Amino acid sequence: MNEKDFQLLYQTHYRAVKNYLYALCKNRADAEDLTQEAFLRYESSLPSFRKECSDYTMLCTIGRNLWLNRQRKEKRLRPLSEQPLDLPAESFEEKLAKEDEALRIHQALHKLPDPYKEVFMLHIFGELNFKKIATLFGKSESWAKMTYYRAKAKIIEDLEEK
Numbered sequence: 001m002n003e004k005d006f007q008l009l010y011q012t013h014y015r016a017v018k019n020y021l022y023a024l025c026k027n028r029a030d031a032e033d034l035t036q037e038a039f040l041r042y043e044s045s046l047p048s049f050r051k052e053c054s055d056y057t058m059l060c061t062i063g064r065n066l067w068l069n070r071q072r073k074e075k076r077l078r079p080l081s082e083q084p085l086d087l088p089a090e091s092f093e094e095k096l097a098k099e100d101e102a103l104r105i106h107q108a109l110h111k112l113p114d115p116y117k118e119v120f121m122l123h124i125f126g127e128l129n130f131k132k133i134a135t136l137f138g139k140s141e142s143w144a145k146m147t148y149y150r151a152k153a154k155i156i157e158d159l160e161e162k
Helices: 003-025 028-048 055-074 092-111 116-124 130-137 141-161
Strands: none
Touching: 003 028, 003 055, 003 116, 028 055, 055 130, 092 116, 092 141, 116 130, 116 141, 130 141
């Protein structure tokens, strides 16, 4: 791949790949690092790739694998949200109630099996539309929608049980 092609690829997909990785790791600096590394790995491994999916899908897959490798190395998962602790208009009790509710939602989300968890996170946190999610998984858009709505229903069901 020549430099011009790589620049075009980078300009076309950088933001979307970074948003996807941010949805996974919930840390902007880590998402940027993972995105950079995904592009570098993609370029260096291009001759060995079978062109069975789009560049965007391959970049997201590489980025996801890099993120999973980091998680395995760290042997811990980061929190799904980084809520600010001091909102001026709320009392301490209101903050605790909201944090408790957010924690319950994240616990319910954490219990979901894949692909429900990942589709839900991509749509809510990564702000990806169903078409992009479907492309990422190599499935139809209706599959992505149905998977999201089932994940949402499972989270609501889990919250209602408690």
